[in-house]
Amino acid sequence: MQEHLSERVEELVAEGMTRRDAEFRARREFGNVTRIEEQSREVWQWPRLESMWADAKFAMRQLQKTPGFTVTAIVTLALGIAVNATMFSMVSAFLMPQLPGHLPEQMVVLSSIDPNGHFLPDANLVSPANYLTWGRETRTFAAMAAEDPYRRGSLAGDGEARAESVQYAAVSVNYFAVFGAVPQWGRSFEDGEDVAGRDHVAILSHGLWERRFHGDRAVIGKTVRLNRADYTVVGVMGADFRLLGFTEQLWTPLSLSAADGSPGARGNRSLVLFARLQAGVTLAQVRAEMHRLADQAAQDYPETEKGWGAAARMLPDYLVYSFGIRNALTVMMTIVGFVLLIACGNVAGLLLTRAVGRQKELAIRLSLGASRARLVRQLLTEGLVLALMGGGVGLLLSAAGVRFLQANLNFNAAISAVPVRLDRNVLLFALGISLLSALLSSLAPALKASRTDMNGDLKGEGRSTTGGCSQSRLRSVLVGGEIALAMALLVGSCLLIRGIYLLEHQKLGFERDHLLTAGVVLDPARYGDAGKQIEFERGILGKLEAIPGVDSAAIASYLPASGADRSPIQIRGEVERAASERQTALDVVVSTNYLRVAGIGLVRGRGFTSADKAGTPSVVLVNQEFVRRFFRGGDAVGRRVRVDIGDGPPMWSEIIGVVSDVKTFSEGPDVDPEVYQAFLQRPVMSFSLMLRSSVDVGTLTPALRQAVGQMDGDLPLLRVMSMEEVIESQRYGNPLFEQLLGTFALLALTLAAIGIYGLIAYSVGQRTQEIGIRLALGAKGSDIARMILRQGLQVAAIGAGVGLVLAVPLPRLFDAMFVGIRFGSVAIYPTVAAAMLMVVVFATWVPARRAARVDPTTALRSE
Amino acid sequence: MGNKDGYRDLFPGALELMILQTLYRKPMHGYALAQHIKAVSDELLQIEEGSLYPALQRMLKAGWLESEMGVSARNRPVRIYKVTAAGGKRLEAEISSFEKMFAGITRVLGTA
Numbered sequence A: 001m002q003e004h005l006s007e008r009v010e011e012l013v014a015e016g017m018t019r020r021d022a023e024f025r026a027r028r029e030f031g032n033v034t035r036i037e038e039q040s041r042e043v044w045q046w047p048r049l050e051s052m053w054a055d056a057k058f059a060m061r062q063l064q065k066t067p068g069f070t071v072t073a074i075v076t077l078a079l080g081i082a083v084n085a086t087m088f089s090m091v092s093a094f095l096m097p098q099l100p101g102h103l104p105e106q107m108v109v110l111s112s113i114d115p116n117g118h119f120l121p122d123a124n125l126v127s128p129a130n131y132l133t134w135g136r137e138t139r140t141f142a143a144m145a146a147e148d149p150y151r152r153g154s155l156a157g158d159g160e161a162r163a164e165s166v167q168y169a170a171v172s173v174n175y176f177a178v179f180g181a182v183p184q185w186g187r188s189f190e191d192g193e194d195v196a197g198r199d200h201v202a203i204l205s206h207g208l209w210e211r212r213f214h215g216d217r218a219v220i221g222k223t224v225r226l227n228r229a230d231y232t233v234v235g236v237m238g239a240d241f242r243l244l245g246f247t248e249q250l251w252t253p254l255s256l257s258a259a260d261g262s263p264g265a266r267g268n269r270s271l272v273l274f275a276r277l278q279a280g281v282t283l284a285q286v287r288a289e290m291h292r293l294a295d296q297a298a299q300d301y302p303e304t305e306k307g308w309g310a311a312a313r314m315l316p317d318y319l320v321y322s323f324g325i326r327n328a329l330t331v332m333m334t335i336v337g338f339v340l341l342i343a344c345g346n347v348a349g350l351l352l353t354r355a356v357g358r359q360k361e362l363a364i365r366l367s368l369g370a371s372r373a374r375l376v377r378q379l380l381t382e383g384l385v386l387a388l389m390g391g392g393v394g395l396l397l398s399a400a401g402v403r404f405l406q407a408n409l410n411f412n413a414a415i416s417a418v419p420v421r422l423d424r425n426v427l428l429f430a431l432g433i434s435l436l437s438a439l440l441s442s443l444a445p446a447l448k449a450s451r452t453d454m455n456g457d458l459k460g461e462g463r464s465t466t467g468g469c470s471q472s473r474l475r476s477v478l479v480g481g482e483i484a485l486a487m488a489l490l491v492g493s494c495l496l497i498r499g500i501y502l503l504e505h506q507k508l509g510f511e512r513d514h515l516l517t518a519g520v521v522l523d524p525a526r527y528g529d530a531g532k533q534i535e536f537e538r539g540i541l542g543k544l545e546a547i548p549g550v551d552s553a554a555i556a557s558y559l560p561a562s563g564a565d566r567s568p569i570q571i572r573g574e575v576e577r578a579a580s581e582r583q584t585a586l587d588v589v590v591s592t593n594y595l596r597v598a599g600i601g602l603v604r605g606r607g608f609t610s611a612d613k614a615g616t617p618s619v620v621l622v623n624q625e626f627v628r629r630f631f632r633g634g635d636a637v638g639r640r641v642r643v644d645i646g647d648g649p650p651m652w653s654e655i656i657g658v659v660s661d662v663k664t665f666s667e668g669p670d671v672d673p674e675v676y677q678a679f680l681q682r683p684v685m686s687f688s689l690m691l692r693s694s695v696d697v698g699t700l701t702p703a704l705r706q707a708v709g710q711m712d713g714d715l716p717l718l719r720v721m722s723m724e725e726v727i728e729s730q731r732y733g734n735p736l737f738e739q740l741l742g743t744f745a746l747l748a749l750t751l752a753a754i755g756i757y758g759l760i761a762y763s764v765g766q767r768t769q770e771i772g773i774r775l776a777l778g779a780k781g782s783d784i785a786r787m788i789l790r791q792g793l794q795v796a797a798i799g800a801g802v803g804l805v806l807a808v809p810l811p812r813l814f815d816a817m818f819v820g821i822r823f824g825s826v827a828i829y830p831t832v833a834a835a836m837l838m839v840v841v842f843a844t845w846v847p848a849r850r851a852a853r854v855d856p857t858t859a860l861r862s863e
Numbered sequence B: 001m002g003n004k005d006g007y008r009d010l011f012p013g014a015l016e017l018m019i020l021q022t023l024y025r026k027p028m029h030g031y032a033l034a035q036h037i038k039a040v041s042d043e044l045l046q047i048e049e050g051s052l053y054p055a056l057q058r059m060l061k062a063g064w065l066e067s068e069m070g071v072s073a074r075n076r077p078v079r080i081y082k083v084t085a086a087g088g089k090r091l092e093a094e095i096s097s098f099e100k101m102f103a104g105i106t107r108v109l110g111t112a
Helices: A002-015 A019-030 A033-042 A047-065 A067-095 A128-137 A175-179 A206-213 A263-267 A283-300 A315-323 A326-357 A359-367 A372-408 A424-450 A454-458 A469-504 A530-546 A594-598 A624-631 A697-711 A723-729 A734-766 A768-776 A781-807 A810-817 A828-852 A856-861 B014-025 B030-040 B049-062 B085-109
Strands: A107-113 A141-155 A164-171 A201-204 A223-226 A229-236 A250-253 A272-277 A309-314 A515-521 A550-556 A565-571 A583-590 A602-605 A619-623 A640-643 A652-659 A674-678 A686-693 A718-722 B065-071 B077-083
Touching: A002 A019, A002 B030, A019 A033, A019 B049, A033 B049, A047 A067, A047 A372, A067 A315, A067 A326, A067 A372, A067 A424, A067 A734, A107 A283, A107 A315, A128 A141, A128 A263, A128 A283, A141 A175, A175 A272, A201 A206, A283 A309, A309 A315, A315 A326, A326 A359, A326 A372, A326 A424, A326 A469, A326 A734, A326 A810, A359 A372, A359 A424, A372 A424, A372 A734, A424 A469, A469 A734, A469 A781, A469 A810, A469 A828, A515 A697, A515 A723, A530 A550, A530 A686, A530 A697, A550 A594, A565 A624, A583 A624, A594 A686, A619 A624, A619 A640, A624 A652, A624 A674, A640 A674, A686 A697, A697 A718, A718 A723, A734 A768, A734 A828, A768 A781, A768 A856, A781 A828, B014 B030, B014 B049, B014 B065, B014 B077, B014 B085, B030 B049, B030 B077, B049 B065, B077 B085
Parallel strands: A164 A250, A201 A229, A583 A674, A619 A652
Antiparallel strands: A107 A272, A107 A309, A141 A164, A141 A223, A141 A272, A201 A250, A223 A229, A515 A686, A515 A718, A550 A583, A550 A686, A565 A583, A565 A640, A602 A652, A619 A674, A640 A652, B065 B077
16 A cells, blocks of 8 residues: 555656645545555454454453442342342253253153142143053054152161161163163163062162162162062162152162053052153144043043043153242242342443543544444443453352252252252353343443534533433433332232241141151051051050150141042932042041140031941041031031042941131142041051140150150151141242242342432432522522422332332232232232332432532532 | 445445456556556546555455565565456456346436
8 A cells, every 4th residue: 555655646746746745645545544454454354353352451441440330330230140140040950950861852751631630730640550551552652661659668777777768669660761761880670570579679769879878889789678578779870860859769660460450440540651752753743642542541431531631741841840830930030030120220320320421531532433333332341341240240149049049948858859059051041141231231321322412522511411311311211110120029029928928827727836746657568457557556646645745646647737638528418420520528537636636626516536446337527618518508417428538348427526627738728628537447557646745846756766666666757847847848948938039129129229329319410500500590408309309209100100010910920820829918019119119219318408408609610 | 334435426346346357357456456447437436546455355355366476666565466266257247247237227217
């Protein structure tokens, strides 16, 4: 190019121009040399990336110069990002679970659809008969396996470890093969090991192996005693074989006999079916096929199958669905999302304020030839640097948050089996929301700032006006927006917290204090005979009541308010219905003293006595809901009812008394009709011991163990805990939920309050000159204060209005999401609105008062 | 991006077309190229000479031109630009599309 110019100059000179004129002319014809040089060079560079890096370095320098602003912005963003990342770690653990085996996304889970079901009705277990039939008749699966996952067994103590009760699963021998999972040590089950005689083999889970067998590889080939039978350990699964929600500690082969396929056993639904899709088959095809098979079964066996359907879900979907935590997590993520938005709003306000201060600098850059896009890019880069730093600090904070979650997510075995940690998903998410926050918080201020009036800013006039009409409008939008978000969030949180609180403090219908409980499972080998079971009951109750400090003892097949079996019943005198359409009631077997021990009141008739035993007429107690539901309030005492429990001949029992209602679950509002049967007349093998005492129940545990040990040294006790602890453990995380909600709501309110205060205070500060003029023109201090207050409240009113409108559908939404809890309280809306109002008034009033006290002359002189 | 300040009346690609055509006939350096275009167009086209250079760089990057060191009329070292085989193909393609466009505009304007 130099040469170009020189040649031109020579030419012109040769034509007769003076050198100087020639140089001018040549340059003019050429154009802006520097710029063209730049453009030519840019062709070969990556100009965007290079200038972005330059911007980033510049941004960091600028941020260092204003540490107050920088620290505030970073901390604000860090808080918003930290809560999001922490909650997302739960989302990653529970909604994006790691799946074991080979190509787990091609696995399907088959379940039954219960026509009368409440909770997850289409995730019911499948009967063995259906498993066998479907296994034979489906064409869409390459392989199918079955699992009975809810078996309980007692592992006998072996010198080192105590007898313990474990949950285990019986699986078809191809189970691990269908998943494509290989044991870490040893081998999987082999064909033929599901036949009686060869089926006493077991595969241990990694957790059990490490915990009880200390990771000793020599355990393979050893014998363990499960349910009083010897099993040979043939393999140990790796730590990665884990299905969300399944907590079996070991696996044994599932032996199905002809009896399991008989029509009578069809009602025994106990299996989960896992199947691998054939190549090219879609879920829709599978569903169609299952639909056909279920219809066929309903036709062939209407007694048990009428109305029942079959469902198929992809494995990841099934695991997440049956865990049941999706709704709670959705709510939490939305709430922390709002918190992040509020944080971004705060930072946007800060950036706006800061940009106003830099108008001169930006104007100079514009006049030097920077394009507006370039300026915006530089401001966005600053926002990006801030957000990335905020994200880094936020991740550090969320490490602490995740630790907190891990410590508190232990309310039941299924939850604590899931590892919650800062995995790759969370890190990517944190990066993503940092970028998003950068965009949200710096886009609007950047666009505003770059649209400056060059002339005015260069002359320094900009700052003495109100910073531009559009800027104050943006500020109002920010304030209004934050108020709306905060309001919606607060209303939502308050509704949830209140709903949970009411749920936890409701009357359950019995007395839960001073009650010690323990679970017992009698094994069939020693207690197969009803007589032995009764003998045990007599013996243990006698021993328990002999313990000093114990008022009375009882046993119950299910503890109160902890769910129970549901059995079909038939009232004498009413029309018999088909088995699948019968009315049902909760069915609990209790000992004589139960009502007294549990503190449940008798409303009519009499309770059980020791005279109600085997051989005497069968008697039952029912609850008030039973009377309401089935006798429409008429007299139940003396009527006869039949409880159909599957095995044994149906027996008519007389209702001898009505007891007061007890909630079915401590977590739900339902009270179901309930029938109590006498243990002496219908003994069961799995029940809970209950001791009512006048002393602190914790002190009774050793005596309890001793009493049981005296009865049977091999019998392990499950879950020895006070009734209050039992109720606690059913809470399924509600206290944690409440804690988190409360924290987030408080955080949102604080951030919003700070943000609003900052924005309003700044805008008032901007208007010092205007205020000075007003004062000079005769306004009083109180007039100024009132004007500013009024303007602030106007914005607040709009924001609050929007927030309330957003919050209106919340109660109904929560009702649908969390079945069984009643949300909705009209009082919450005005309360939250009043709280927000107070915050806004405070945030407006303080700067307003300061503005009112301004001395007009100083105001007018200030720049 | 990039303001082609001197070319408000030309369609995009015109500059590349003219450069390719000129260099196709005879490889030359930047100044000679600028003078040639000005001379041949009889001063009808007012070009900002400098905008040749970024265009030349772009075409070098795209592989339509190649450059080698040569000597200017004043015996100074300069870059001489030459059209490559790919550039030749590009030239043909551009000429044909230019002719199509021109024919189209002519038809619209109603002149023969």
